[in-house]
Amino acid sequence: MIEDIANLFHGFAVVVQPFNLVLMVIGIVLGVIVGVLPGLGGANGVAILLPLTFSMSPTSAIIMLSCIYWGALFGGAITSILFNIPGEPWSVATTFDGHPMAQQGKAGEALTAAFTSSFVGALFAVIMITLVAPLVASFALRFGPAEIFAVYFLAFCSFVGLSKEPPFKTIVSMMLGFALGAVGLDQMTGQLRLTFGFTEMLNGFDFLIAVIGLFGIGEILLTMEEGLSFKGRAAHINARVVFQTWATLPKYWLLSLRSCLIGCWMGISPAGATPASFMSYGIAKRMSKNGKNFGKGEIEGVIAPETAAHAAGTSALLPMIALGVPGSPTAAVLLGGLLIWGLQPGPLLFVEQKDFVWGLIASMYMGNIVGLLIVLTCVPLFAAILRIPFSVIAPVILVLCAIGAYTVHNSSFDVIMMVVFGILGYFMKKTSYPMAPMVLAIVLGDKAEEAFRQSLLGSGGSLGIFFSNPLVSSIMVLGLVALFWGAISTGWARLRGQAATAA
Amino acid sequence: MKRFKRKTTLFATALLGASIAALTLPAQAWEPTKPIEIIVPAGTGGGADQMARAVQGIITKHNLSKQSVVVINKSGGAGGEGFLDVKNSKGDDHKLIITLSNLFTTPLATGIPFSYKDLTPIAMMALDEFVLWVNASTPYQTAKDYMDAIKKAPDGQFKMGGTGSKQEDQIITVAIEKVIGKKMTYIPYKGGGAVAVQLVGGHVDSTVNNPIEAVAQWRAGSLRPLCVFDSKKLDYHEPIANGKAWDSIPTCKSAGLDVEYLMLRGFFAPPGISKEAVDYYVDLMKKVRETPEWKKLMDDGAYNQTFMSGKEYLDWVAKAEKTHEELMKSAGFLAAKSN
Numbered sequence: 001m002i003e004d005i006a007n008l009f010h011g012f013a014v015v016v017q018p019f020n021l022v023l024m025v026i027g028i029v030l031g032v033i034v035g036v037l038p039g040l041g042g043a044n045g046v047a048i049l050l051p052l053t054f055s056m057s058p059t060s061a062i063i064m065l066s067c068i069y070w071g072a073l074f075g076g077a078i079t080s081i082l083f084n085i086p087g088e089p090w091s092v093a094t095t096f097d098g099h100p101m102a103q104q105g106k107a108g109e110a111l112t113a114a115f116t117s118s119f120v121g122a123l124f125a126v127i128m129i130t131l132v133a134p135l136v137a138s139f140a141l142r143f144g145p146a147e148i149f150a151v152y153f154l155a156f157c158s159f160v161g162l163s164k165e166p167p168f169k170t171i172v173s174m175m176l177g178f179a180l181g182a183v184g185l186d187q188m189t190g191q192l193r194l195t196f197g198f199t200e201m202l203n204g205f206d207f208l209i210a211v212i213g214l215f216g217i218g219e220i221l222l223t224m225e226e227g228l229s230f231k232g233r234a235a236h237i238n239a240r241v242v243f244q245t246w247a248t249l250p251k252y253w254l255l256s257l258r259s260c261l262i263g264c265w266m267g268i269s270p271a272g273a274t275p276a277s278f279m280s281y282g283i284a285k286r287m288s289k290n291g292k293n294f295g296k297g298e299i300e301g302v303i304a305p306e307t308a309a310h311a312a313g314t315s316a317l318l319p320m321i322a323l324g325v326p327g328s329p330t331a332a333v334l335l336g337g338l339l340i341w342g343l344q345p346g347p348l349l350f351v352e353q354k355d356f357v358w359g360l361i362a363s364m365y366m367g368n369i370v371g372l373l374i375v376l377t378c379v380p381l382f383a384a385i386l387r388i389p390f391s392v393i394a395p396v397i398l399v400l401c402a403i404g405a406y407t408v409h410n411s412s413f414d415v416i417m418m419v420v421f422g423i424l425g426y427f428m429k430k431t432s433y434p435m436a437p438m439v440l441a442i443v444l445g446d447k448a449e450e451a452f453r454q455s456l457l458g459s460g461g462s463l464g465i466f467f468s469n470p471l472v473s474s475i476m477v478l479g480l481v482a483l484f485w486g487a488i489s490t491g492w493a494r495l496r497g498q499a500a501t502a503a
Numbered sequence: 504m505k506r507f508k509r510k511t512t513l514f515a516t517a518l519l520g521a522s523i524a525a526l527t528l529p530a531q532a533w534e535p536t537k538p539i540e541i542i543v544p545a546g547t548g549g550g551a552d553q554m555a556r557a558v559q560g561i562i563t564k565h566n567l568s569k570q571s572v573v574v575i576n577k578s579g580g581a582g583g584e585g586f587l588d589v590k591n592s593k594g595d596d597h598k599l600i601i602t603l604s605n606l607f608t609t610p611l612a613t614g615i616p617f618s619y620k621d622l623t624p625i626a627m628m629a630l631d632e633f634v635l636w637v638n639a640s641t642p643y644q645t646a647k648d649y650m651d652a653i654k655k656a657p658d659g660q661f662k663m664g665g666t667g668s669k670q671e672d673q674i675i676t677v678a679i680e681k682v683i684g685k686k687m688t689y690i691p692y693k694g695g696g697a698v699a700v701q702l703v704g705g706h707v708d709s710t711v712n713n714p715i716e717a718v719a720q721w722r723a724g725s726l727r728p729l730c731v732f733d734s735k736k737l738d739y740h741e742p743i744a745n746g747k748a749w750d751s752i753p754t755c756k757s758a759g760l761d762v763e764y765l766m767l768r769g770f771f772a773p774p775g776i777s778k779e780a781v782d783y784y785v786d787l788m789k790k791v792r793e794t795p796e797w798k799k800l801m802d803d804g805a806y807n808q809t810f811m812s813g814k815e816y817l818d819w820v821a822k823a824e825k826t827h828e829e830l831m832k833s834a835g836f837l838a839a840k841s842n
Contacts, residue, residue: 188668190612323700346722346723
């Protein structure tokens, strides 16, 4: 333990070398740009810039690449809040309250809250990595298919029933999402499903294409109909908005702590940042006094998903370092980098490559602090984008969306699909079918299905496997409680009411 | 900052060197005129992806080509997306695709319109080995111990984890079942790294991971290799764990498990490209194989370092496709013919 702390300080000494600090700033700025462009996510950004780092020392290279990753994590929130276009899967939940806030002229507050929460989540995760890395890595090993399914089940359950729309519409939307998620190759049997013989459909519908279309294009179509201007336009641009927002944040400490814990757990398990953000948002909505205002521009609805997503995104690097299993696509590309630099990820990395591992961990601390400073100074600038006339910015957004959709798989078919999803999104909004359940089902549907079928293969078809050990049983029970929370709390209130009248 | 300066000078020297080289080269040789794309028909982080990115890194670092190299993953439909893309880029001599066994298995299992005959072969870079792994805490010390345990248990009790469905790992599993005469339960996962961790966590009983996918867990003492699915032992003597090296692993055949399987790691180009371009790429890949970084990659992954190009390579691929068709036919993995 003491030795670890000495190692960490040694790591800091490596990181604060001027050359490494310059790389850090370059990495963050590139990352923010990559995060702002929808479709061009952190994984693509890191992959594109990976060759640049071959001539550097492994430690400098990982500092720059992981800073691109932090930058992309920060950047993803910007477009979610300003334009309702989530740049990354885990930013979807941020749009629910972040965009309404921007429409009410509170873009600055929303951005500040998002960035600060990201920082808090990441910091919490890094501290955890520093203190309990080996312990946590062995916890990750206990997650087989049944446990992973239980986690997805919990993510769905804590989100279902949140919607203000009638349950029927929520179910229709979610089922449509499951159907879209099932298109493409079935991982379990190696057969193609629902492609109707079109080779373009081999890939299925990528989540990012659906989201860019549903949210981004759909939003632009709606705005065009409603009068060609951003609703948040009238906002004052206030340079002190950062400090004013900060003053209000400490009272949400419990919310932050809960979101941090959810995030770390999801990142390690390794379900990832996306279920973490949805689960955290869902639970925050249930627990908050202001739960009814969620979805209408409640700051808690920005804090919860952002904190959890970043805690998860950061802790996802731990299984990569300690086990060689990437917890996210970006981590997978970084893993490829490790091998090129001649490092072998795995349990012995902590022992054999101390410089590298502690340099990376120290760069997580420094990178997040530098990143926070950079993005916070730009908050008024980002918020000012909303003052540009809609007729100028809309075509720019459309072009960026198209580029983003193309970049996901370098396929022009995806651009057409994006437009189709955009039109679908417009009609769903008009007929008030909620889009979030559909998106959740597209992102997590096929993964949940995969884990479910892997479990059943292992158990020979018996559902008992989901209650076969304390870990999986407790997650399943949590899920069921979350699903029936509405009924349970009404029942409880009624019981208490009866007791009160009886007395 | 000093370091940065040195780099700029180095870069300038390299640039100068490159331009002189360009001036002195014979004019008729084919050279790429724009960046070369390497398509990876698999996800990021897997064996094929690692090799493609290593080749990209080597070409960049040693300045082997005047043009840069771009790696693009097209993993949709078990790699079908990548193969169709290259098939449809007829005559594009700035595109290569790195293959794994899905060159054969994907069209056979899904029936998508594609065959290796649609592509121009460039070179075989190496063959990837397969090893039978169990968790180190289990009592099985040899492949025979493990097979005896499977034979005693009822059908389907032992779980084999592997990458993908109806691909190489499951083909090997079916071959093992044939030898033993008992069924195992095959559970498909997304990638080799995840499979190795499921074995460490005790969620499956064995895997047939490639060496590079499981070596870290072996070194850490959590996994134990039982035998290698090749006709001869691996040619790597450096000790890895407990004084054991890759060449300490017996062949499966010698342990009474007569199954052999090697996976192609090679390059193909789109159909209809000129002979000069093919020669350029074969030569480029030969240069790549001579670098220290390549040797390091081969050592890390305990690859079988066979190199082939031209007709020899084409013949090997044709034979491999036949073998796959037979293996998959007998396992019942072939796609139903639509007509």
